[in-house]
Amino acid sequence: MATSGRIRMRKIKKMLKECAPGHTTKQTDHHLWVMYGKEKYPLPLGEHGKRDNSEIERGHVKQMVRLFKLNAERAEKILGFPISNDPPPDQETPLGEPSPHNSPN
Amino acid sequence: MTTRAKQSHMIPLPLLFLFKDEVSSKHFPATVEVKTRGRVLSLLDGGKVWMYGVQPGAIAASGNDRKEAEGAFRAAYKAVLLDLAEDATDLAAFKEQARGFFNQVCEPRLEEWWQAVGKVRQANYTEEGLRTRPANAPVSITIETLNVLALPPPQHSNTNEPDPSGADEVLLAA
Numbered sequence: 001m002a003t004s005g006r007i008r009m010r011k012i013k014k015m016l017k018e019c020a021p022g023h024t025t026k027q028t029d030h031h032l033w034v035m036y037g038k039e040k041y042p043l044p045l046g047e048h049g050k051r052d053n054s055e056i057e058r059g060h061v062k063q064m065v066r067l068f069k070l071n072a073e074r075a076e077k078i079l080g081f082p083i084s085n086d087p088p089p090d091q092e093t094p095l096g097e098p099s100p101h102n103s104p105n
Numbered sequence: 106m107t108t109r110a111k112q113s114h115m116i117p118l119p120l121l122f123l124f125k126d127e128v129s130s131k132h133f134p135a136t137v138e139v140k141t142r143g144r145v146l147s148l149l150d151g152g153k154v155w156m157y158g159v160q161p162g163a164i165a166a167s168g169n170d171r172k173e174a175e176g177a178f179r180a181a182y183k184a185v186l187l188d189l190a191e192d193a194t195d196l197a198a199f200k201e202q203a204r205g206f207f208n209q210v211c212e213p214r215l216e217e218w219w220q221a222v223g224k225v226r227q228a229n230y231t232e233e234g235l236r237t238r239p240a241n242a243p244v245s246i247t248i249e250t251l252n253v254l255a256l257p258p259p260q261h262s263n264t265n266e267p268d269p270s271g272a273d274e275v276l277l278a279a
Binding site for chain 1: 152153155163184187192209212
């Protein structure tokens, strides 16, 4: 099971197989490049850990789905998390208000 | 009325960046300087601050706060350039790949970016330590050969560290 905020590469590949038919991949030292149509996205591989089933931060997958213009609903069903990043209204920080993610100083 | 924020994070935040990288590879005899002026969207997602590339659009990075996310984004961009340099068969191929990577626009993010620009303008939003630049400032990538001699590359050029000359900049698009 992937750690919080991350997803296993196998699941990503499953999603790509269904939502991005005809895509290809190429692994380099630090990335798994996914090519679909005219676009390509470099999924960052960790320096350590299993390369065959790396954990990828969800944000990368969201960005890739957007870039490739894949069917978000279909992708969400396979991945198990929402692709749309619109935060729920109670998490939005109004302009000028401090957020829980302020810099340390 | 101007909305000022000290080290707060407006969501989402439309940013422009200027990065300068020196890249070399065993496949080409010169060190090249890559200057990139791009667009990126910063927002809170899944409890972390994410920097989502707009142009170039095939890149993203996260951090516990925006400074950390900016640093991660900076490193991620350099890592991509290094990957492209290692993969290219020669200098011309690297230039083509780098330009191709830069020219990928994430169109959904571009739309979100301009919506964020609208909110920044409406609120006259400014942030301490974050300079402003017109949102319609041109984006570009330039790749120049620094030297053609078979000299060893500068010590920092092929590390994941950004250019130490301090040319990097992230600005608020307004």
